Amino acid sequence: MRQPASEGLAAEMRRLAEASSDASRALSRAQPRAKDEALRAAADAIGRRAKEILAASAEDVAAARAAGQSAAYLDRLALDPKRLDGIAAALREVAALPDPVGEVTATWRRPNGLSVKKVRIPLGVVLMVYEARPNVTVDAAALCVKSGNAAILRPGSDALRSSLALAAAFAEGLAAAGLPAASAQVVPTSDREATFELLQLDDLIDLAIPRGGPSLIRAVAERSRVPVVKHYQGVCHLFLDQSAPLQQAIDLALNGKVQRPAVCNALECLLVHREAAGRLLPAVGRALVDAGVELRSCPTSTTILARAGVPAVTAAPDDYGKEFSDLILAVRVVHDLDGALDHIARYGSLHTEAILTRDLASARRFEREVTASAVMVNASTRFNDGGELGLGAEIGISTTKLHAFGPMGLAELTTQKFVVEGDGQVRS
Amino acid sequence: MRQPASEGLAAEMRRLAEASSDASRALSRAQPRAKDEALRAAADAIGRRAKEILAASAEDVAAARAAGQSAAYLDRLALDPKRLDGIAAALREVAALPDPVGEVTATWRRPNGLSVKKVRIPLGVVLMVYEARPNVTVDAAALCVKSGNAAILRPGSDALRSSLALAAAFAEGLAAAGLPAASAQVVPTSDREATFELLQLDDLIDLAIPRGGPSLIRAVAERSRVPVVKHYQGVCHLFLDQSAPLQQAIDLALNGKVQRPAVCNALECLLVHREAAGRLLPAVGRALVDAGVELRSCPTSTTILARAGVPAVTAAPDDYGKEFSDLILAVRVVHDLDGALDHIARYGSLHTEAILTRDLASARRFEREVTASAVMVNASTRFNDGGELGLGAEIGISTTKLHAFGPMGLAELTTQKFVVEGDGQVRS
Numbered sequence: 001m002r003q004p005a006s007e008g009l010a011a012e013m014r015r016l017a018e019a020s021s022d023a024s025r026a027l028s029r030a031q032p033r034a035k036d037e038a039l040r041a042a043a044d045a046i047g048r049r050a051k052e053i054l055a056a057s058a059e060d061v062a063a064a065r066a067a068g069q070s071a072a073y074l075d076r077l078a079l080d081p082k083r084l085d086g087i088a089a090a091l092r093e094v095a096a097l098p099d100p101v102g103e104v105t106a107t108w109r110r111p112n113g114l115s116v117k118k119v120r121i122p123l124g125v126v127l128m129v130y131e132a133r134p135n136v137t138v139d140a141a142a143l144c145v146k147s148g149n150a151a152i153l154r155p156g157s158d159a160l161r162s163s164l165a166l167a168a169a170f171a172e173g174l175a176a177a178g179l180p181a182a183s184a185q186v187v188p189t190s191d192r193e194a195t196f197e198l199l200q201l202d203d204l205i206d207l208a209i210p211r212g213g214p215s216l217i218r219a220v221a222e223r224s225r226v227p228v229v230k231h232y233q234g235v236c237h238l239f240l241d242q243s244a245p246l247q248q249a250i251d252l253a254l255n256g257k258v259q260r261p262a263v264c265n266a267l268e269c270l271l272v273h274r275e276a277a278g279r280l281l282p283a284v285g286r287a288l289v290d291a292g293v294e295l296r297s298c299p300t301s302t303t304i305l306a307r308a309g310v311p312a313v314t315a316a317p318d319d320y321g322k323e324f325s326d327l328i329l330a331v332r333v334v335h336d337l338d339g340a341l342d343h344i345a346r347y348g349s350l351h352t353e354a355i356l357t358r359d360l361a362s363a364r365r366f367e368r369e370v371t372a373s374a375v376m377v378n379a380s381t382r383f384n385d386g387g388e389l390g391l392g393a394e395i396g397i398s399t400t401k402l403h404a405f406g407p408m409g410l411a412e413l414t415t416q417k418f419v420v421e422g423d424g425q426v427r428s
Numbered sequence: 429m430r431q432p433a434s435e436g437l438a439a440e441m442r443r444l445a446e447a448s449s450d451a452s453r454a455l456s457r458a459q460p461r462a463k464d465e466a467l468r469a470a471a472d473a474i475g476r477r478a479k480e481i482l483a484a485s486a487e488d489v490a491a492a493r494a495a496g497q498s499a500a501y502l503d504r505l506a507l508d509p510k511r512l513d514g515i516a517a518a519l520r521e522v523a524a525l526p527d528p529v530g531e532v533t534a535t536w537r538r539p540n541g542l543s544v545k546k547v548r549i550p551l552g553v554v555l556m557v558y559e560a561r562p563n564v565t566v567d568a569a570a571l572c573v574k575s576g577n578a579a580i581l582r583p584g585s586d587a588l589r590s591s592l593a594l595a596a597a598f599a600e601g602l603a604a605a606g607l608p609a610a611s612a613q614v615v616p617t618s619d620r621e622a623t624f625e626l627l628q629l630d631d632l633i634d635l636a637i638p639r640g641g642p643s644l645i646r647a648v649a650e651r652s653r654v655p656v657v658k659h660y661q662g663v664c665h666l667f668l669d670q671s672a673p674l675q676q677a678i679d680l681a682l683n684g685k686v687q688r689p690a691v692c693n694a695l696e697c698l699l700v701h702r703e704a705a706g707r708l709l710p711a712v713g714r715a716l717v718d719a720g721v722e723l724r725s726c727p728t729s730t731t732i733l734a735r736a737g738v739p740a741v742t743a744a745p746d747d748y749g750k751e752f753s754d755l756i757l758a759v760r761v762v763h764d765l766d767g768a769l770d771h772i773a774r775y776g777s778l779h780t781e782a783i784l785t786r787d788l789a790s791a792r793r794f795e796r797e798v799t800a801s802a803v804m805v806n807a808s809t810r811f812n813d814g815g816e817l818g819l820g821a822e823i824g825i826s827t828t829k830l831h832a833f834g835p836m837g838l839a840e841l842t843t844q845k846f847v848v849e850g851d852g853q854v855r856s
Contacts, residue, residue, distance in 0.1 A: 007558060008822075015510065028799075029797060030797070102532060102796070106566065108818060110817070111815070113808055114811065116817055116818065119795075121799065123829050123830070124799075124829065127675055158831075166785050200503030206829050206830070207829075207830060221630065221653055222653055225649055225650055227655065227656065227828060227830045228655065229830075245852070247852075248852035251852060251854050252852070255854035255855055256855075259855060303740065311565070333546045345453070356852075360748045363849075367547075367847050369455070370529070371456075371552075371845070371848065372845060373845055374845065374846040374847075374848060375845060375846070375847050375848070376848045376850070377541055377847070377849045377850065378850045378852055378853075379848050379849070379852070379853045379854075380853065380854045380855050382854070382855035383848055383850075383853070384846070384848075385544065385855075386856060388538070388822065389544055389564070389846060389848070390536060390538055390539070390544065398599070400655065401551050401552065401634050401635075401811055401843040402551070402564065402635060402657075402830065402831045402843065403830045403831040405843045405844060405845055406845065406846050407846075415829040415830065415833045416803065416816060416833060417799070417800060417801055417803060417833055418796050418801065418802040418803070418812070418834050418835075419802075419803050419805070420802060420803070420804045420805065420807050420812075420817070421791075421805045421806065421807070422804070422805065422806045422807030422809055422811075423806050424673070424676035424679060424680070424806055424807070425806075425808065426679050426680060426682075426683035426807075426808045426810070427683055427687060427808050427810040427811055427816060
């Protein structure tokens with residue numbers, strides 16, 4: 001009896017993706033003005049439909065609470081009037097960004113007279129698979145439409161009601177601008193298999209972006225035939241080099257760990273040069289502990305912290321390489337820069353790595369030798385963000401080296417084709 | 429009894445990929461001079477070892493002939509002294525290209541004083557899966573090493589002996605420059621499962637490039653957890669617009685179809701505007717037939733050709749969208765530019781599409797609306813090639829929109845990381 005049901009789902013997902021593919025062709029040719037008008041009209045529609053969106057959100061939250069989800073989870077899931085205003089404002093900001101489609105990124109001539117251009121074009125259809133954050137539904141739809149792509153949006157099932165309500169408002173914006181309704185579709189079922197059916201459709205979907213925790217990322221990567229760009233966790237390190245100034249060490253450690261501990265560019269591990277540990281660790285540790293941070297430290301750092309009266313628990317081996325997403329920080333004293341580079345190569349997650357140093361040679365080696373989507377020299381890990389780096393809005397931060405590494409803005413949602421202009425040239 | 433064997437293969441492939449991963453770290457830090465020296469020394473070693481390489485190739489060819497492979501297949505497989513010189517010359521050409529690693533592709537400052545750079549870095553480990561063309565072993569190894577990547581090379585089993593012999597010469601070059609032997613490894617078994625084991629290792633391998641026919645591409649895409657950039661077939665069209673000049677129409681059709689009919693940027697289908705069919709088709713068809721081309725034409729074109737005494741057979745429905753890889757060309761009269769665009773959207777393979785026109789509006793619409801890695805206006809499809817477009821050497825032509833679309837040269841074998849330089853900035 002299950003076979004027909006599953007075939008029904010597969011057929012349904014294919015129809016949905018076909019509609020996206022058709023919409024993507026219209027979107028790829030849409031005028032910038034039409035796309036921007038759609039986003040602004042969607043922002044207006046969210047304002048008009050606030051009541052029903054918040055009602056849907058309340059149902060999502062009630063169901064998730066009844067299912068025993070944590071307070072932090074419910075907080076990410078919940079919408080309120082202020083958050084809704086933020087979502088609408090983000091739409092208007094994306095509308096105001098330059099259109100990436102048609103941008104000529106390079107042009108040159110060949111000895112035989114051919115003119116060659118590289119021109120940005122949309123990817124086509126983008127499948128976004130994410131967790132229970134309904135704002136992602138609108139952010140991703142806006143970035144996809146602006147970059148000429150059709151979006152298939154697959155929120156965590158706990159956020160389905162609010163996502164569908166937001167998508168209905170977004171559809172009003174599309175309609176107002178004369179763009180196809182299928183330009184942004186929320187998968188209208190919480191059946192887990194729907195995601196896997198979509199991930200088979202490499203003839204219709206050009207890119208899958210899973211954004212979330214390990215199990216989501218792994219499931220998508222294992223079962224997708226569609227190309228995947230992962231937005232995976234950040235296990236971000238700050239290395240305090242021998243010459244690190246104390247006050248900046250405190251500032252960068254606090255900003256990295258305390259400002260928003262649950263985000264992917266938050267700090268998870270502090271590495272300290274052994275020659276600077278006695279000078280830096282007591283005050284840095286004290287500032288962190290005073291801000292409510294639990295330190296999990298190596299034997300050497302535990303000794304130094306204890307001598308200064310700063311509480312710390314001994315780190316377990318798996319505290320290195322862990323994304324705590326909480327006010328917890330691993331601490332380790334390393335022999336030197338090489339020790340820090342080795343630790344990061346072993347435990348880092350290719351997301352964001354930072355050094356604090358006054359030494360030019362250390363800065364240059366760290367810049368060159370660390371593989372991560374963003375390498376920070378004397379700056380907080382928290383700057384690895386599309387807005388902070390100047391890309392405008394972002395759909396997330398890629399930890400896949402292919403296609404886009406780091407924050408993905410509008411340009412990263414496009415590809416480039418070659419356009420060659422001649423006057424009858426043939427190859428000899 | 430099969431379980432242990434398979435576990436043995438899996439463990440063996442993991443060890444091989446681990447060695448590649450270790451080598452990739454050394455390569456990513458190698459000086460440009462060392463990499464170039466390795467390639468030049470490898471070219472010398474191929475010259476010195478010519479006798480044993482040609483002996484290995486002769487064994488490959490004898491075995492493939494005994495297995496009943498076609499003459500065209502044996503021709504692609506065979507090495508001779510002239511081809512070996514060509515392989516060595518290609519190594520020296522790659523050595524002479526600029527090093528892509530460390531190139532700063534963009535740099536800007538943020539209002540808070542942060543300097544942001546985008547810097548090219550190697551991808552890491554590249555797995556190349558290809559068919560029985562032993563020259564690809566050396567070409568791919570050279571491009572990977574030059575771009576700081578370790579290469580795992582998986583030739584078709586018929587080319588294994590010659591590929592191993594070439595790899596031994598390449599390894600001499602690596603040793604001469606002090607680079608790790610595992611910088612370029614040929615998978616030393618013809619067991620088909622080895623490929624699939626490698627495609628599971630997304631913790632060690634950063635990119636898989638399958639280059640070949642439909643069954644190879646499909647098998648890799650279906651079973652890979654490693655990101656895949658496909659180098660798939662080219663079903664390339666030339667559209668003769670109403671205003672197409674006759675002599676150029678003949679030139680482009682002949683160059684596209686006849687010069688090298690078996691390559692991916694060869695022409696497979698000629699589309700002709702119905703208002704120009706009577707003027708163009710007789711002479712274009714005659715020139716093609718005189719060059720040995722079999723025409724498979726739609727009813728309208730068959731009538732026009734027959735009236736001019738040009739032989740043609742009626743096209744079967746599946747002659748459209750087919751890569752003939754031979755002196756066969758599908759021909760179709762279309763209503764207008766829209767008819768050509770629809771035909772290409774339906775039957776094209778995203779590879780190369782060309783228009784011949786004098787009309788500005790037609791040229792602009794074709795440029796904008798055709799999705800293909802290269803769009804040619806008044807130029808032969810045969811120009812979609814890394815060398816012809818000015819990228820230097822290429823590892824192949826990507827038909828995947830993600831990461832690199834079109835010819836993949838050295839730059840396309842890298843990714844970019846953000847490097848952010850501050851003086852203690854934190855995020856507010």
